[in-house]
Amino acid sequence: MASAKPRVKVPASAAKGEIIEIKSLISHTMESGQRKDKEGKAIPRKIINKFIVTFNGKEFFSADWAPAISANPFLSFHMRAEESGTMGFTWIDDDGSKYTAEKNLKVT
Amino acid sequence: MIEETKMKLKETPKEISRRHVIMLVGAAAATAGMLPRVSLADKAATDAAIKAIGGDGAEMSGITLDLPQIAENGSTVSVGVEVDSPMTADNYVKTVYIFAEGNPNPDVCTLHFTPAGGIARAYTRIRLAKTQNVIALAEMSDGSFKRETVEVKVTIGGCGG
Numbered sequence: 001m002a003s004a005k006p007r008v009k010v011p012a013s014a015a016k017g018e019i020i021e022i023k024s025l026i027s028h029t030m031e032s033g034q035r036k037d038k039e040g041k042a043i044p045r046k047i048i049n050k051f052i053v054t055f056n057g058k059e060f061f062s063a064d065w066a067p068a069i070s071a072n073p074f075l076s077f078h079m080r081a082e083e084s085g086t087m088g089f090t091w092i093d094d095d096g097s098k099y100t101a102e103k104n105l106k107v108t
Numbered sequence: 109m110i111e112e113t114k115m116k117l118k119e120t121p122k123e124i125s126r127r128h129v130i131m132l133v134g135a136a137a138a139t140a141g142m143l144p145r146v147s148l149a150d151k152a153a154t155d156a157a158i159k160a161i162g163g164d165g166a167e168m169s170g171i172t173l174d175l176p177q178i179a180e181n182g183s184t185v186s187v188g189v190e191v192d193s194p195m196t197a198d199n200y201v202k203t204v205y206i207f208a209e210g211n212p213n214p215d216v217c218t219l220h221f222t223p224a225g226g227i228a229r230a231y232t233r234i235r236l237a238k239t240q241n242v243i244a245l246a247e248m249s250d251g252s253f254k255r256e257t258v259e260v261k262v263t264i265g266g267c268g269g
Binding site: 055060062067070 | 232
């Protein structure tokens with residue numbers, strides 16, 4: 001599989017106290033472990049099982065994923081904008097690989 | 109012109125009836141195929157998972173679970189969940205669990221919220237193996253639970269291959 005490519009959408013700026021929507025997407029097959037190959041052998045499970053979001057280093061949202069999450073997992077969620085800073089995203093693969101992304105938010 | 113209209117009028121009922129027949133046959137086949145597939149074992153696994161978390165006495169309100177009534181492609185079904193909560197430091201949604209009763213494994217995802225989120229709402233895309241109930245269970249900061257169930261009819265399952 002090609003390396004997972006994360007994409008995140010965070011508004012560049014927000015008013016203090018505003019609730020902003022954050023959208024995240026990462027390219028990944030999310031192999032469920034339920035499928036069989038042409039010879040009838042089970043294809044081993046390989047999914048992203050954890051997604052963590054931090055703001056200025058402090059975790060404020062996370063998700064545990066089971067194989068029932070679709071390929072190229074998409075997740076949108078929210079944050080109340082209180083101060084300017086950096087949002088950090090980490091996806092953790094079954095094989096231990098970590099994929100990361102960062103976005104800056106300016107609060108006015 | 110008049111001739112054309114007449115022809116159209118003649119043709120239209122025929123087209124509709126043909127379409128109707130196809131739709132009816134399709135719906136009947138779909139229903140027949142769906143009903144026996146919802147097995148009790150799946151529901152039992154989901155109930156056990158909910159009980160293990162402590163949510164078996166959950167209040168059946170306070171969650172909006174947004175799913176299509178009919179999902180043509182079970183490999184990617186949009187799901188939105190929102191839990192009523194002020195999301196303040198002493199009253200917020202801690203965790204939202206999503207279960208799919210008819211999947212090989214009922215677990216779908218677990219979302220961990222904090223008051224910093226401002227609102228307990230999320231959207232994602234999930235796999236559904238067949239027609240089934242999708243359940244959202246929310247654990248609040250005071251230890252109480254809320255629960256919502258939505259049935260989704262799945263045309264093509266999205267787990268096996």
